[in-house]
Amino acid sequence: MDSDGRYEQRVVWAAVGTGIGPLLLAATKEGLVNVVFHATDEVRDKALERLASRLGSEPVEDPGSPLLAEAIRQFDAYFAGERHSFELPLDWSLISGFNREVLRELATTVPFGTVVGYGDLAGRVGQPGAAQAVGMAMGANPLPVVVPCHRVVESGGGIGGFGGGLETKRRLLALEGVLPEPLF
Numbered sequence: 001m002d003s004d005g006r007y008e009q010r011v012v013w014a015a016v017g018t019g020i021g022p023l024l025l026a027a028t029k030e031g032l033v034n035v036v037f038h039a040t041d042e043v044r045d046k047a048l049e050r051l052a053s054r055l056g057s058e059p060v061e062d063p064g065s066p067l068l069a070e071a072i073r074q075f076d077a078y079f080a081g082e083r084h085s086f087e088l089p090l091d092w093s094l095i096s097g098f099n100r101e102v103l104r105e106l107a108t109t110v111p112f113g114t115v116v117g118y119g120d121l122a123g124r125v126g127q128p129g130a131a132q133a134v135g136m137a138m139g140a141n142p143l144p145v146v147v148p149c150h151r152v153v154e155s156g157g158g159i160g161g162f163g164g165g166l167e168t169k170r171r172l173l174a175l176e177g178v179l180p181e182p183l184f
Contacts, residue, residue, distance in 0.1 A: 010053050014063035015039050015050065016072055019079045019175065020168050023145070026051055027067040028057055031089030037164035052180050054094060078145070081175065084112035086146045099137040101107050107147045113176045118141035131155075139163050145172065 011033070013026040013177065022049055024039035033055070037089075038045040048059045063072065070088060079084035092100055105124050110116045116124075118138075119131040127133070138149040144164060150172040154160045162169035173179040 009057045010067075011051055011055050011057045011059040011068050012062040012065040013051075013059045013070050014061065014072060015044060016075055019077060020164070020171050023075065024048075025068055025071050025075070027065070027071060028055070028091045029067065030091035030092075030093070032071050032143060032146060033091035033094060035144050035146060037168060043177075047139075066113065075145070077137075079175070084176075088146060090146065094142040095140060098125075098127070098130075098133060099140050100139040102134055103141055103143070103147050103149075104130060106149065106152065110148060110151045112148075114180055115151045115153045115173070118152055118160065119155050121152060135161065143169060151176075151178075 007027050011026055011028055012088075013024055016023050016025055022039040024034070024036040024044050026034040034047065034051060036043065039047070049084070052058050062068065074083055074086050074088060079085070092104075095103060102121060102125055106116070106121060109124065117131075118134045119128070122130040123126055133158045134152070138152050139161070141147055141149045144150065150162060150169045152160060158167060159169060159173075163170065170179055174181045
């Protein structure tokens with residue numbers, strides 16, 4: 001317990017090199033809690049400050065932690081083209097309400113190599129007019145790649161937005177065979 005009588009939550013993190021640049025992975029005893037794109041020193045430090053504030057515990061770098069070891073192994077296999085889905089416990093504590101409902105629906109019903117429209121996903125959660133709200137939920141996704149917000153596209157065929165940047169979204173969709181690999 002901390003000095004206020006609350007149970008502290010252990011948060012561990014590691015930076016992982018991938019085909020789309022460095023990712024920060026953070027986990028609690030509940031599971032993977034955060035994935036952060038472009039984890040340069042500055043981005044990483046801001047993300048760790050935000051996690052400490054939200055979870056009430058200072059994250060500790062521990063790439064060998066059992067809480068992270070399997071996540072790191074699965075990310076390596078995914079980016080090597082050897083894994084099409086993640087089988088990890090997830091800690092959903094950074095997201096709630098409509099956003100959590102939409103992200104859970106996405107995670108369970110939109111498999112590798114497929115895409116869904118913002119409006120279609122809104123309809124799946126019983127809110128057919130909420131395409132824009134689905135877009136906001138994708139932008140708030142604390143677990144990108146594992147909860148595959150890169151698979152959500154515009155109904156008219158556009159790629160849509162992406163918190164990790166459009167080039168990252170294109171590369172993830174190319175990795176999954178939805179888009180062709182860039183020529184250079």
